[in-house]
Amino acid sequence: MAAVVLRRLLQGLITLWIVMTLSFALMRVAPGGPFDRDKPLPPAVMANLGRTFGLAADVPSPVSGTLLRFAAKVRAKVREGQVLALLRAPNGHELEVRAERDLVLVQTIGDPGRVVRAGQPLCVRETSVLEQYVASLKSYAHFDLGVTYASEGATSVMRNLMQSFPISLELGLCALILALVLGVGAGLLAGLKRNTWIDYVSMTTALGAVSLSSIVLGPLLVLIFGVWLRWLPWGGWEPFSFRWEHLQVKVLPVVTLALVYAAWFARLARAGVLEVINQDFIRTARAKGLSEFAVVLRHALRGALLPVVSFLGPALAGIVTGSVVVERIFSVPGVGEYFVTAAVNRDYPMVMGTVVLYSSLLIVANIAVDIAYAALDPRVRVEAA
Amino acid sequence: MNRAPSRTPLGQALLRLRKNRMAVAGMCVVTTMMTLGLLAPVLATGVLHFSPEEQHTSFAFAPPGTADVSFDHPTYDGDKTAFSSVDLDGDGRIRCSIEPVPGLDTDAAAAGLLARALGQRGAWPGPSQVPLRDTLALWAGTLRCPEIDDLHEAERFYAFLLQRYDVATDRQAIRPGLKRPDGKISLGEFPERADQVPDAGTARLAVRLGLLGQAGFARIDLDGDGLVSRADIIEATRRTRIDKEDLLRRFDRDGDLTIDSMEFPGLPELWRFWLGTDQKGRDLCVRLLYGARVSLAIGILATLVSFLIGVSYGAIAGYVGGRIDSLLMRTVDVLYGLPFMFIVILLLVVAGRSTWNLFLALGAVSWLSMARIVRGQVLALRRREFVEAAIATGMSEMRILFRHVLPNTMGPVIVYATLSVPAVILEEAFLSFLGLGVQPPGASWGTLIAEGSRMMADRPWLVLYPALALGVTLFSLNFIGDGLRDALDPRSSR
Numbered sequence: 029m030a031a032v033v034l035r036r037l038l039q040g041l042i043t044l045w046i047v048m049t050l051s052f053a054l055m056r057v058a059p060g061g062p063f064d065r066d067k068p069l070p071p072a073v074m075a076n077l078g079r080t081f082g083l084a085a086d087v088p089s090p091v092s093g094t095l096l097r098f099a100a101k102v103r104a105k106v107r108e109g110q111v112l113a114l115l116r117a118p119n120g121h122e123l124e125v126r127a128e129r130d131l132v133l134v135q136t137i138g139d140p141g142r143v144v145r146a147g148q149p150l151c152v153r154e155t156s157v158l159e160q161y162v163a164s165l166k167s168y169a170h171f172d173l174g175v176t177y178a179s180e181g182a183t184s185v186m187r188n189l190m191q192s193f194p195i196s197l198e199l200g201l202c203a204l205i206l207a208l209v210l211g212v213g214a215g216l217l218a219g220l221k222r223n224t225w226i227d228y229v230s231m232t233t234a235l236g237a238v239s240l241s242s243i244v245l246g247p248l249l250v251l252i253f254g255v256w257l258r259w260l261p262w263g264g265w266e267p268f269s270f271r272w273e274h275l276q277v278k279v280l281p282v283v284t285l286a287l288v289y290a291a292w293f294a295r296l297a298r299a300g301v302l303e304v305i306n307q308d309f310i311r312t313a314r315a316k317g318l319s320e321f322a323v324v325l326r327h328a329l330r331g332a333l334l335p336v337v338s339f340l341g342p343a344l345a346g347i348v349t350g351s352v353v354v355e356r357i358f359s360v361p362g363v364g365e366y367f368v369t370a371a372v373n374r375d376y377p378m379v380m381g382t383v384v385l386y387s388s389l390l391i392v393a394n395i396a397v398d399i400a401y402a403a404l405d406p407r408v409r410v411e412a413a
Numbered sequence: 414m415n416r417a418p419s420r421t422p423l424g425q426a427l428l429r430l431r432k433n434r435m436a437v438a439g440m441c442v443v444t445t446m447m448t449l450g451l452l453a454p455v456l457a458t459g460v461l462h463f464s465p466e467e468q469h470t471s472f473a474f475a476p477p478g479t480a481d482v483s484f485d486h487p488t489y490d491g492d493k494t495a496f497s498s499v500d501l502d503g504d505g506r507i508r509c510s511i512e513p514v515p516g517l518d519t520d521a522a523a524a525g526l527l528a529r530a531l532g533q534r535g536a537w538p539g540p541s542q543v544p545l546r547d548t549l550a551l552w553a554g555t556l557r558c559p560e561i562d563d564l565h566e567a568e569r570f571y572a573f574l575l576q577r578y579d580v581a582t583d584r585q586a587i588r589p590g591l592k593r594p595d596g597k598i599s600l601g602e603f604p605e606r607a608d609q610v611p612d613a614g615t616a617r618l619a620v621r622l623g624l625l626g627q628a629g630f631a632r633i634d635l636d637g638d639g640l641v642s643r644a645d646i647i648e649a650t651r652r653t654r655i656d657k658e659d660l661l662r663r664f665d666r667d668g669d670l671t672i673d674s675m676e677f678p679g680l681p682e683l684w685r686f687w688l689g690t691d692q693k694g695r696d697l698c699v700r701l702l703y704g705a706r707v708s709l710a711i712g713i714l715a716t717l718v719s720f721l722i723g724v725s726y727g728a729i730a731g732y733v734g735g736r737i738d739s740l741l742m743r744t745v746d747v748l749y750g751l752p753f754m755f756i757v758i759l760l761l762v763v764a765g766r767s768t769w770n771l772f773l774a775l776g777a778v779s780w781l782s783m784a785r786i787v788r789g790q791v792l793a794l795r796r797r798e799f800v801e802a803a804i805a806t807g808m809s810e811m812r813i814l815f816r817h818v819l820p821n822t823m824g825p826v827i828v829y830a831t832l833s834v835p836a837v838i839l840e841e842a843f844l845s846f847l848g849l850g851v852q853p854p855g856a857s858w859g860t861l862i863a864e865g866s867r868m869m870a871d872r873p874w875l876v877l878y879p880a881l882a883l884g885v886t887l888f889s890l891n892f893i894g895d896g897l898r899d900a901l902d903p904r905s906s907r
Contacts, residue, residue, distance in 0.1 A: 042747070043747060043751065046747060046751065047751060047752070047756075050751075050756065050759075051759055054759050054760065054762075054763045055759075055763065057763060058762065058763035235891075236888065238891070239835065239884075239887045239888045239890075239891035239892075240884055240887060240888070241839050241842075241843070241887075243839070243842050243843060243846055243859065243862055243880075243883065244862075244880045244883050244884040244887070246866070247862060247865065247866050247869060247876040247877070247880045248877075248880055248884070250866075250869050251869060251873050251876065251877060254869070254870070255869060255870055255873055345752060345754075348752070349752075349754040349755075349843070352843075352847065353843060353846055353847070356846070356847065356863075356866075357866050367758075368847045368848065368849075371758055371759075371761075371762045371847075371849060372762075372848055372849070374762060379758075379759065379762060382755075383752070383755045383756075383758075383759060386752055386755055387751070387752050387755065390752050
């Protein structure tokens with residue numbers, strides 16, 4: 029069991045790495061960036077912006093001395109070994125500082141006459157793509173998702189996410205729980221009361237809901253329950269609490285998000301129940317004299333849950349993506365809204381941060397689902413071991 | 414001897430499909446939607462009379478059923494008696510002239526004319542009687558029809574009416590400071606003198622055209638109930654909304670730039686916005702038709718792309734087997750773990766938002782399941798006797814794969830492809846909803862729902878109809894997919 033978990037974790041890490049690499053590569057290829065202005069920026073501003081976004085780095089001076097002049101110009105390509113600047117050492121010798129690598133100069137720091145100590149920045153260069161890649165992987169490993177372009181470096185991606193993610197999480201979790209309760213309940217009932225009106229009604233409803241999505245369901249639910257019947261308010265979000273005036277605004281978004289997956293769960297749970305209901309162990313349980321209630325709860329439910337749990341992974345992915353739409357329809361200030369605005373405005377650090385957040389969420393959830401599945405089904409457990 | 418006709422497996426499947434009522438209903442709906450989408454331009458011109466980009470700014474957010482004159486595809490009611498209401502000076506003809514641009518360079522204009530004539534088919538200049546100079550001037554100068562121009566001016570006055578003079582409810586007495594508009598104007602509210610019209614230009618015009626006082630009121634209150642409603646004004650302003658260029662182009666048969674009472678085609682007809690209009694006053698019904706085009710086309714095309722990639726990928730993996738197979742399928746496994754919608758969004762952000770990129774991105778990511786299904790089928794088939802027989806006859810590998818193995822995998826593949834059409838349509842709607850898919854002025858159902866969902870409370874029709882169209886189509890496609898699955902594999906039906 030531990031080996032399985034370990035292997036899945038490793039797989040998850042690889043997937044996450046691929047996601048990060050892919051998004052990094054895509055963002056590098058893409059046009060636009062923090063330097064996209066109508067007018068060219070002064071070198072000092074460029075250097076500062078570059079440092080903020082990890083696009084520029086200082087070139088330290090290898091020796092101490094007084095700066096005589098720079099040999100290279102700003103924005104010029106400097107080959108490895110070419111002279112960068114001339115310094116006069118304290119002992120009066122004139123020294124040539126040469127580039128240790130090919131680089132593009134962003135800013136030259138200070139005028140001739142400046143006293144530079146060894147290790148102090150002499151000038152600023154552009155970082156290479158590889159450096160940026162390694163640096164971004166490193167910072168992601170430290171849960172540092174960088175700063176947003178939109179705020180000109182004032183707000184970090186993490187801060188935006190910390191603000192909005194709890195809301196999205198609440199929405200998603202509520203929807204998942206509702207979908208599970210509703211779906212498994214309806215499926216169980218439909219399976220046990222097979223070919224009765226309960227079965228037909230719940231399965232027809234489920235068939236309908238499965239073909240739709242939050243895009244269609246959301247507006248329709250708002251029109252029916254918000255606009256025409258005026259039962260529920262919609263739009264916005266309230267802080268977490270159990271008071272009705274805080275809860276009522278959350279009903280429609282949660283139901284919209286949950287309904288489609290409740291329908292899937294109902295169909296799967298019904299099929300699962302039908303599979304086990306005629307099997308020997310159920311008959312044995314009945315023969316033992318267990319009450320019908322106990323038979324259902326102890327034995328049939330497990331059969332109903334198996335296919336549901338195996339579908340939890342895709343369902344979670346769907347709920348996460350669906351929540352982006354639902355947040356937009358109901359103007360919920362969650363991650364989805366940030367994601368969409370960032371995507372439209374090409375705020376790459378924000379987009380990448382959101383993608384990585386959602387990906388890791390899905391990966392972790394998938395692993396949890398696999399483990400739950402193994403725990404529920406003895407056959408899987410044996411196979412894995 | 415009476416023999417039951419023997420049927421091929423395919424024929425039996427089709428028969429089973431035909432017996433499935435839901436699937437047949439679904440097919441009818443989808444066929445209708447596709448026909449409507451295909452015929453969208455024709456329907457827009459000939460039946461609805463609006464074009465998708467035609468903006469009726471004064472009719473923004475008009476509820477379903479409101480009517481207006483179409484200016485992209487105007488029609489005329491043929492009522493010659495209305496001629497006098499357009500022929501303001503009463504000389505029996507509507508004269509137009511072309512006012513050339515001062516200092517017109519005829520040679521340059523002629524060159525421009527030639528260029529335009531080559532690039533633009535069936536446009537003005539019409540009959541040859543129009544002197545060359547006038548023809549040129551029409552391109553370079555402005556067409557003036559004093560009477561029609563005056564009527565266009567009058568429209569400003571009518572626009573004022575509803576905004577300024579609707580202060581009281583019905584025939585109630587008007588008290589100072591009272592402002593309870595009810596969308597109707599009584600005679601008491603109607604301006605009598607020019608100084609009651611706030612805009613001086615409009616006031617002069619109203620006096621000149623006799624639009625004020627009792628006489629003016631009678632001209633608008635066509636049904637004579639003593640109240641002018643918005644519908645009355647729309648009806649009355651029909652004559653103010655004649656498109657002079659369209660009129661001359663289509664009805665000036667003798668080409669003398671004058672419309673006489675014989676040539677006069679009547680007033681422009683009103684056409685209904687059956688499903689209302691959006692914030693720019695565009696007809697929702699026409700936009701829905703064009704949206705059907707985009708949504709269905711993307712659904713089908715992207716499925717075709719995923720079909721091509723998925724089938725060849727899966728077939729190669731399954732048929733070649735061994736290390737290549739496990740390499741190919743591990744790649745699919747890894748890709749499967751990615752949160753795909755987010756990758757698509759990243760792709761769209763990077764590659765630029767366009768319909769073409771959207772369809773490529775959707776096609777490129779939805780082939781994974783297809784590849785898995787095909788591989789499984791191919792694996793099961795390649796050890797069968799008929800493949801061995803084919804090998805024994807010395808067929809090439811490719812030929813065996815494409816002639817013998819692949820056709821036998823088509824059943825589940827077709828079912829999966831059918832079910833992936835609604836999935837792709839949904840994904841397209843999702844992306845367009847977020848503003849990353851189809852870009853304005855183009856519209857798919859997703860963009861229409863997104864626009865409508867911003868004002869659900871006040872303008873429910875803007876979100877209701879697109880959502881219904883999308884919902885019904887998704888339903889139907891899913892029913893067809895389910896029906897196909899049951900028909901092709903009778904064991905799977907419950």
